[in-house]
Amino acid sequence: MRARVVHIASNTFREAVRDRVLYNLIAFALLLSGAAILVGQISIDIEKLVVINLGLTAVSLFGVVIAIFIGIGLVSKEIEKRTLYTVLSRPVRRWEFIVGKFFGLAGTLVVNTFFMAIGVFAALFYVSHKFVRADALILVALYFIVLEFLIICSLALLFSSFSSPLLSAVFAFCLFVIGSFAEDLRGFAGMAHGFTRWLATGAAYLVPNFSAFNVINSIAHEQPVAAQLIWHNTLYALFYATMALSGAVLIFENRDLK
Amino acid sequence: MLAIEILGLEKTYLVGFWRKRPKCALRPLRLTVEDGEIFGFLGPNGAGKTTTLKLLMGLVFPTAGSARILGQEWTDPEVKAQIGFLPEQPYFYDHLTAHELLNYYGQLSGVPAKERSRRVESTLQRVGLRDVQGMQLRKFSKGMLQRVGIAQAILHEPKLVFFDEPMSGLDPMGRREVRDLMEQLKQEGKTVFFSTHILSDAEALCDRVAIIHKGELRSIGAVEDLTSSVHGKVEVIWQGTQAPASMKALGAECHVTGDTVRAIISETQQDAAIDALRRERLRLIALTPVRTSLEAYFVEKLQHAETTAGRTT
Numbered sequence: 285m286r287a288r289v290v291h292i293a294s295n296t297f298r299e300a301v302r303d304r305v306l307y308n309l310i311a312f313a314l315l316l317s318g319a320a321i322l323v324g325q326i327s328i329d330i331e332k333l334v335v336i337n338l339g340l341t342a343v344s345l346f347g348v349v350i351a352i353f354i355g356i357g358l359v360s361k362e363i364e365k366r367t368l369y370t371v372l373s374r375p376v377r378r379w380e381f382i383v384g385k386f387f388g389l390a391g392t393l394v395v396n397t398f399f400m401a402i403g404v405f406a407a408l409f410y411v412s413h414k415f416v417r418a419d420a421l422i423l424v425a426l427y428f429i430v431l432e433f434l435i436i437c438s439l440a441l442l443f444s445s446f447s448s449p450l451l452s453a454v455f456a457f458c459l460f461v462i463g464s465f466a467e468d469l470r471g472f473a474g475m476a477h478g479f480t481r482w483l484a485t486g487a488a489y490l491v492p493n494f495s496a497f498n499v500i501n502s503i504a505h506e507q508p509v510a511a512q513l514i515w516h517n518t519l520y521a522l523f524y525a526t527m528a529l530s531g532a533v534l535i536f537e538n539r540d541l542k
Numbered sequence: 543m544l545a546i547e548i549l550g551l552e553k554t555y556l557v558g559f560w561r562k563r564p565k566c567a568l569r570p571l572r573l574t575v576e577d578g579e580i581f582g583f584l585g586p587n588g589a590g591k592t593t594t595l596k597l598l599m600g601l602v603f604p605t606a607g608s609a610r611i612l613g614q615e616w617t618d619p620e621v622k623a624q625i626g627f628l629p630e631q632p633y634f635y636d637h638l639t640a641h642e643l644l645n646y647y648g649q650l651s652g653v654p655a656k657e658r659s660r661r662v663e664s665t666l667q668r669v670g671l672r673d674v675q676g677m678q679l680r681k682f683s684k685g686m687l688q689r690v691g692i693a694q695a696i697l698h699e700p701k702l703v704f705f706d707e708p709m710s711g712l713d714p715m716g717r718r719e720v721r722d723l724m725e726q727l728k729q730e731g732k733t734v735f736f737s738t739h740i741l742s743d744a745e746a747l748c749d750r751v752a753i754i755h756k757g758e759l760r761s762i763g764a765v766e767d768l769t770s771s772v773h774g775k776v777e778v779i780w781q782g783t784q785a786p787a788s789m790k791a792l793g794a795e796c797h798v799t800g801d802t803v804r805a806i807i808s809e810t811q812q813d814a815a816i817d818a819l820r821r822e823r824l825r826l827i828a829l830t831p832v833r834t835s836l837e838a839y840f841v842e843k844l845q846h847a848e849t850t851a852g853r854t855t
Binding site for chain 2: 287288291292295298299302303365366367368369370371372373374375376377538540541542
C-alpha cells in the first residue's frame with residue numbers, strides 16, 4: 285500500500301522533471317543574479333534587506349505558480365488523457381493515487397525550493413561577502429514557504445478532482461490571493477455586524493491563512509521568529525492540507541471516469 | 543470456475559448541463575465467461591462495450607447490479623492483481639520510455655523487484671518493442687502505443703485479460719500478431735475477454751461471443767452455434783457438367799464449375815435432392831449445411847433489433 289503511494293509519487297516527480305518544470309530555476313537564477321548586481325549598485329546599506337526580500341518573495345511566487353499549474357492538471361489531465369485507466373485497473377486504490385500525486389508534487393516543490401534557496405544564499409553572499417548567524421533565519425522563512433506549498437498543492441488537487449484545469453487554476457489562485465490577506469479579512473470580520481460579520485468570519489477561517497506564513501519582512505530585518513509560530517504554522521499547514529486532501533479523496537472515490 | 547459473472551450490471555448517466563436527464567448506457571446485463579475461453583464482446587460503436595469494461599474495471603460505478611471476477615467480488619482491489627486491461631486507444635505517460643512505463647506498471651501490480659526486470663524484458667520482446675525500449679513514448683506511433691498497451695496488460699501474467707478494441711490502429715501484420723498473441727494466452731490457460739467491431743477477428747478467435755446493441759444484450763453463444771444453419775439451407779455438390787431438371791424442380795440455383803455442379807437448397811429438401819441425384823446416376827461429392835458468416839449474423843441481429851424498436855415506438 286505504502287509502496288504504491290511511493291511509486292505514484294516518484295512517477296509524478298519524474299514527470300514534472302521531464303516536463304522541464306525545473307527549468308524555472310534558470311529564470312529564477314537569472315532574475316536573482318541580475319537583481320543582486322543591480323541592488324549592489326543602487327542601494328546603500330540596505331542591499332542585504334532588499335536581496336532577502338526579493339529572493340524569498342521570488343521563491344514563494346515561483347513555487348506557488350508551479351504548485352497551481354502542475355497541481356490543477358494532476359488528476360484532470362490523467363482523466364482527459366485516460367492514463368488513469370491503466371493505473372486504476374491495477375490493485376491501486378483511488379486514495380493511494382491522490383496521496384501519491386500529492387507527495388510527488390510536494391517533492392517537486394521541495395527540490396525546487398532547495399535549489400532556489402541556494403540561489404538566494406549565493407546572491408546574499410554576493411552583496412554582503414559573508415554570512416552571519418542571523419542569516420540562518422532565512423531557513424525558517426523557507427520552511428514556512430514549503431508549508432504554504434503543501435496547502436496550495438492540496439487545494440489544487442482538491443479542485444482538480446472535480447473541475448476543469450482552467451477553473452481549478454482560477455479557484456486555487458483566488459484562494460491564494462484571499463489567503464494572503466486572511467488577517468485583514470479577520471480584522472474586517474471583527475468590525476462587521478450581523479450577517480456580514482457571520483459571513484466574513486466564516487470566510488476568514490475557511491480560507492487558508494497564508495499571511496501567518498509570511499515572515500519574509502521581519503526576517504529581512506533580522507527579527508527572530510517565535511518557536512510557537514513555527515509549531516502553530518506546522519500544525520496548521522498539516523491540518524489544512526490533510527483536510528483538503530481528504531476532500532479530494534472523498535470526491536475522487538465517488539467519481540465516474542467517463 | 544467462471545472467470546466472469548456479470549449479474550445485472552446497469553449504468554445510467556445523467557446528461558445535460560442545467561436540466562439533467564438520464565441516458566441509459568447499459569441495460570441490466572447478465573452474462574458469464576468460462577475460465578480459459580476467448581470471449582468476444584461485439585457491437586457497433588456506442589453499443590455499451592466500453593461502458594461494460596469500465597464497470598468491470600471499477601472506473602465507473604454501476605447504477606445497479608454486481609459482478610464477480612475469478613470468483614471474487616469485482617470491487618475487491620486485490621482481484622485486479624490477477625487481471626490485465628487494455629483500454630481503447632490507449633495513451634500513456636509520454637515522458638517515460640517503454641521500459642520505464644512497464645517497470646512502473648509492474649511496481650503498481652506488485653510484481654517482485656527481482657522478477658520485474660526479466661518480465662519487462664520478455665514482455666517487450668513478446669510485443670516486438672525490445673529494440674525501442676529506451677525511446678520515450680511521445681515518439682511512438684499509434685500502432686506502437688497499441689503494442690505498449692498490450693504489453694502492460696499482460697506484463698504481470700494475469701489470469702484474465704480484458705482488451706478493448708485491441709486491433710484498433712494496427713496494420714494487417716499487427717492484427718495478425720495480436721490474434722496470435724491471444725491464441726497463445728488461451729494456450730497458457732488464460733481467459734481473454736475482448737470487445738471489437740471487427741467481426742472477422744472475432745470469428746477467427748472466439749470460442750463464444752455476445753452481441754450488444756444500444757446497451758442491451760442481443761445474443762450470446764458459441765460462434766458455430768450462432769452461425770450454423772441460420773437460414774436452414776444446405777449446399778449440394780455433385781460431379782457433372784449440367785444440372786438435371788429434377789434438381790431445378792426443387793428450386794435449386796445451380797452453378798457449374800468445371801466438372802462439378804453446386805446448388806443451394808432448403809434443408810427440408812435434402813432427401814429429395816439426394817434421391818434426384820441417385821435417379822440420374824450422378825455422384826454426390828458433398829452435402830454440407832450452409833453457415834452464415836458472423837458478420838451476416840451480426841447485421842441480421844442488429845436489423846432485427848432496429849425493426850423491433852421501430853414497431854414498439
